Amino acid sequence: MPTMYGQFCPVAKAMEVLDERWTLLVIRELMMGSRHFNAIRRGVPRMSPALLSKRLQMLVRAGVVERHRDGNRVTYHLTESGRELEPIVLSLGRWGLRWIHQLGEEDLDPHLLLWDVHRNIDLEAVPDGRTVIQFRFSDDVIAPNARNWWLVITADAVDVCDFDPGHHVAVTVQTTLRTLIRLWRGDIGWPEALRSGDLALTGETYAQRALPRWLKLSSLAPTPRPMLTSA
């Protein structure tokens, strides 16, 4: 009987539901608005479909998630119980940002980053018509075919491409994956990244200037960091 603490303590009862591997990340995806099985999967690509299915069923049983059949589509939603986890998940994220700085190589997933970035493009700020932003990662640990990415922004959608879509590129971001991720997380700011040379912009001047407004950072980026006590 794993995942069973034999305690009436409400923290223990909560953790019986929540402490299984991946569970809170699935809830995070639902918080972010993913509704369909494969949409959730995009947020947790290292999770096998069998396991995602199992976790969703568990969460439905626990009353945290509701499953609906919309025609032949299936959608998942947080219940009221699940929605009450949102502030907790955000607090956990803020805690992680403040206290877990080390990012291993394996945490640096360009697909996940581009997916996050694309969800947070400020469509209002981008000019009408089509705008293309290119990302060139200079890391040599990244597979060569994952070093170039394009965001194709149109009036109502943002597409992520890992191949050249062939359109005119307004601005190219040349950096390491780690730098862009640290920027996204708010570990560093735009000025710092540009000044240090870890990140360079090329392309049209207006686009270079405007990029930080187009590309919004993680909603947790403004989290204040702990004061350094030393080192």
Added chain:
Amino acid sequence: MPTMYGQFCPVAKAMEVLDERWTLLVIRELMMGSRHFNAIRRGVPRMSPALLSKRLQMLVRAGVVERHRDGNRVTYHLTESGRELEPIVLSLGRWGLRWIHQLGEEDLDPHLLLWDVHRNIDLEAVPDGRTVIQFRFSDDVIAPNARNWWLVITADAVDVCDFDPGHHVAVTVQTTLRTLIRLWRGDIGWPEALRSGDLALTGETYAQRALPRWLKLSSLAPTPRPMLTSA
């Protein structure tokens, strides 16, 4: 590589540290003020010493816990990082209280309950001298030798006994373990428990009257419960 998500998301990084089985309960014990290995064990009796040791080491490595050698004693403390988990653990407890009502038989541990209760006796409210409270659990699923408990309260300490300490008993609480646990958690209140007959007091009148002031409930007990939408 378990306990590794391959994501730079701060929630994922936080959960790499926190989502292992037992981890948050160990932190809860440290929050409650347990400092020594065997004191922590009392709060997580189903955890093997080997596993507790492993978790503590992991938490030290993660910077959440500090280990100190005080002479030949060893003490554990939350670091600043660990202390910042307190509001999160409390929120998880409140969430658990609101949304996870089902308590299985195996969650009903009399030892854990008495341990919690003894930590929360209001020494100010109890008369000077020695006061003994007896608990008689009528559950037949409980082992016969775990049906009777005594709290021996003196000026500066509360002792838990699972054997008759032989002193005069001021008040006896006759109930089921489940009822007393639900009372402790705040699922029901004293008046409700007494009126329904699920809990009965015998012994000296003043002690019967004063008991609810001596015996404070869980600090989470006042958590508001979700409005019933139906049934």
Added chain:
DNA sequence: CAGTATCCAGTTGGATACTG
């Protein structure tokens, strides 16, 4: 699209006993 089915290697953690 939304999952199931199957398989299996690896790990977890429970039980128990023991040590400085």
Added chain:
DNA sequence: CAGTATCCAACTGGATACTG
């Protein structure tokens, strides 16, 4: 008191392939 040591059954979850 504060852990280690050892053992092993059970379970987890990764990989892969397949289905309605």
